[in-house]
Amino acid sequence: MSTPPAVSPEDFRPILELVRDFVRTKVVPREQEIADSDAIPDDLRKQVAEMGLFGYAIPQEWGGLGLDLTQDVELAMEFGYTSLSLRSMFGTNNGIAGQVLVNFGTEGQKAEWLERIASGEVVASFALTEPGAGSNPAGLRTRAVRDGDDWVIDGQKRFITNAPIADLFVVFARTRPADETGPGIAVFLVPAGTPGVEVGVKDRKMGQEGAWTADVVFSGVRVPGSALVGGDEAAGYRAAMTSLARGRVHIAALAVGTAQRALDESVAYAASATQGGTPIGDFQLVQAMIADQQTGVMAGRALVRDTARRYVSGEDRRIGPSAAKLYCTEMAGRVADLAVQIHGGTGYMREVPVERIYRDVRLLRLYEGTSEIQRLIIGGALIRNERTGR
Template structure:
């Protein structure tokens, strides 16, 4: 297995470019975090990628090492025991994490992203005190329970019900394809508490412990790829939770929370796609340099060189767009269209690069145990979750048209 050094992450325009006023992590600290994580990926994880795939799980020692590095809380504020990276800094780390088996990042991705950020941005002080330190340390695995039949990229179609009963809420429904559900300690559950109307979609968010009565998790799904990242269906059968479980203490927070956190997550996934594309490129360059056809290195073929040139150019373009989208998020200049642009471009780019990587490898690229074969399968999911490519196009196109209409009024 190739153990090429992780692609450009720390060099180039410096980490200091991402240290903005008020950031919890300065340039030097960010550089240390990136370097330490890169060393962990290169020396500890990459040599065991096949073990992860064959066993369909992250080995316990790697899970503990990730905890020790603070990776379960890299985006959680330092106040709650996390590393405190802002999104512009986080995408640099996501590129490093994306360089290896995507199951590793998935193990702690929900703690930092679509589950943990709901609490960071919308939770009450008491909810933060109760959960965030445990989430940041990895003691608690938080899982984002939004998707269900008929409601995936667009949460407005939710059918899971939340009914107020005195000082409690009763939740009933079924969630599908929930990442980390088999190992979760806490579910961040989205449920409809009233019909949608002119006042809003009527969606609330609840904190539901995995051991609550009425919660059950089906066997792990069997997926095309991403072995080691577990998803499953979650059943909610008249699950009772207290009023304190309502995120933000306000039922109307839910839909806004979903839209905000999904948009933020799209930039993160775009950065992961860049890291995975860099790996596919590096594997292809190495293969072209050492593999021969008729005694001649495959890489001496101009057609192969052209494919590698296209891959490298696409990776650079992806890296540029995701870092710009993250910069705009932190600056609060665009938190809707730019995230969708980054997610659309980078995940589609990864699909193209992964396909080309298999082509550069020839027949070997179709064989199990070859890195680019795994990347080809793993990459396909990134165009589906956190909002499909089709949904991103609707957000981008519709958003631009609305902006133009407002300007012309």
């Protein structure tokens, strides 16, 4: 049995309406400004903080809104409707970084960080990916060695979202070699100003302008024993897997929102653009492309909602999240490709929304577990379940 959400459906409805209005009236008109400046304008960031979006998934006792995953995905579908960098600014606070603290942090760690994360005063960054370890954390090479009551961390992280503006790094490091008892991975809270933490230059990416990522190097970074999340070395790998599974459902919803935007842009263009004096939307082959887009969006939305419900109830927190991320991110890529095709040469031009969407959605199939990793998780889990009789 799942517990009732902290925010009732009646109270959530105006929150969702507020977010939808903000996205479509305040952010959509400024997408080109975001792309050109490669940054989220300060006034938009301030509005996001005032709306409580830096902490919408953080429990109310720590200053957040306390939305559960079924509500999270509804917001994510709205965030996906505009530049994905907006969501990236506060997504880690609510998602993979914030949830590590919510689910595995000690009471002292929660008291020190969660309220500031929920308010947006602190930007948290999830430092897991490395040059040789991405979708599968088991390949982690960053090391943490105990030195008296402290820990000393050495290693390099790559593609770390919000690293250039982060106040807190949630760092995954190996404390011992993996063996039959576990992978030997722990999680540490490392303030960005700690000596030995070096953030590299901002990455130049194919898309998602305004969402900043960078390498982070930890050279002899000393943190106190209280920095060990949960006060337990064994919590690290569980924290990573739990946060990533939840995050995959969120990314799937984000993909649905972006696909909906690509579909809406396609329909509007097809209804107005003409060839030989005839609106291209009257051509059956264009209608067929729009039909495929609509079918994908509808299927993705239904899958995301069902997956979120089953995650919250505890019925499925492994196969479903991977299936939703796999299907929805691949679907968004197909819908974006069709959107460019429907627009013809216009769709290849910068400053046209579908051109940006085409580049932005490509990343969705890579981060928080590639499509290939999702297939391995789904297939492997189904076979194991059959063998164990589950």
